[in-house]
Amino acid sequence: MAKLNPESVVILQKDDLAKLLNILRSHSYQTIGPTLRENAIVYDEIQGMEDLPIGWTDSQEKGSYRLEKRNDDAYFGYNVGPYSWKTYLSPARVRVCNASRSENGFNVVQETGNAPNYAFIGVRPCDVKAIKILDKVFINDFCVDNVYGNRRKQSFIVAVNCTEAGNTCFCSSMGTGPKSEEGFDLCLTEIVTEQSHFFVTEIGSDKALEVLEALSPQTASESEIKEAERRIENAAQSMGRNLNTDRIHDLMFDNYRHPQWDDIAERCLSCANCTMVCPTCFCNTVEEKTDLEGDNAERWRIWDSCFTLEYSYIHGGSVRHSTKSRYRQWMTHKLASWHDQFDTSGCVGCGRCITWCPVGIDITEEVSAIRNSSTVPEETVDQPR
DSSP states (O other), X not given: OOOOOGGGEEEEEHHHHHHHHHHHHHTTOEEEEEEEETTEEEEEEOOSGGGSOXXXXXXXXXXXXXXXXXXXOOSSOOOOOSOOTHHHHSOSEEEEEEEEEETTEEXXXXXXXXXXXXXXXXXXXXXXXXXXXXXXXXXXSSOBOHHHHHHHHTOEEEEEOOSSOOTTOOHHHHTOOSSOOSSOSEEEEEEEOSSOEEEEEEEOSHHHHHHHTTTOOEEOOHHHHXXXXXXXXXXXXXXXXXOOOTTHHHHHHHTTTOTHHHHHHHHOOXXXXXXXXXXXXXXXXXXXXXXXXXXXXXXXXXXXOXXXXXXXXXXXXXXXXXXXHHHHHHHXXXXXXXXXXXXXXXXXXXXXXXXXXXXXXXXXXXXXXXXXTOSSOGGGOOOOO
């Protein structure tokens, strides 16, 4: 059962949300949130409540995404769209350094960038967890990516707990939702009834306390907290998908030659949609540019995907020639070797890869198919690492 900490929970009324946006902008934050564009809910800069997808929801299934009108005026009555917050924290195309010729050779300057102060509005629990996972990738003991690090350090996260689950959601299986446990500054649970519209709001940082000073919110009552918890639990019990993660690390590695990989390869287009919409995929390539005189050069980092043939290219050719090998690499890395690298799964159960796969490949079904016909006897599979 999802539990809120009564000592850090307040109530924000519907009108307070507009004031919150104004306060954040007065603190030099650029407010980014959900908005309607091209028949989808995407994240973009928002100026006020009118920019939110008020009264809209999304219907998602394998290879299918549709917007639908709700029967209420919920501000956050949707699940997740094709965008994720990595779009802003680790942009699809960014210059990492530049070099210019001088009398003593080339001067190379690493790009630190004037990182914007982002306030992310409406971050779902699965995406809050995805950001924490990306922190392990880009900010760790071995190295710090300046582009990501500066943007992340200056970000303000307003999370929104899920009170309804989507048809492709399986965050409960991954332990990433439907309630945010950490990693946010403020976390809202939206309550809409015929008589009222308010947000049970959990405070997660000192920055949030400073922002809320101007609003003077009321302390949440026990009944309001209980109602928020009930709605979150309802979402947990109504997930559209389920993924059995028991011993999944070894399940993936021990079934490297499972015939299911061939079955997937017959359907997969290697289009890379799943990696583009995934909130944790971070594969990229590097592009060098020079001017015609050769006096200036730039290095750009660009999103790439392990589904492209060129991504695994080393001297002599590509390592993963087949669609089968590329899909197996993606899913095994996501669910198994990610644990070895970052001590966490690379999947947060958001379901985007299922929704936006043009042929409707469902990662939960593929894992289940491998598990139900595992080529390795059950007694030989070790406990998860």
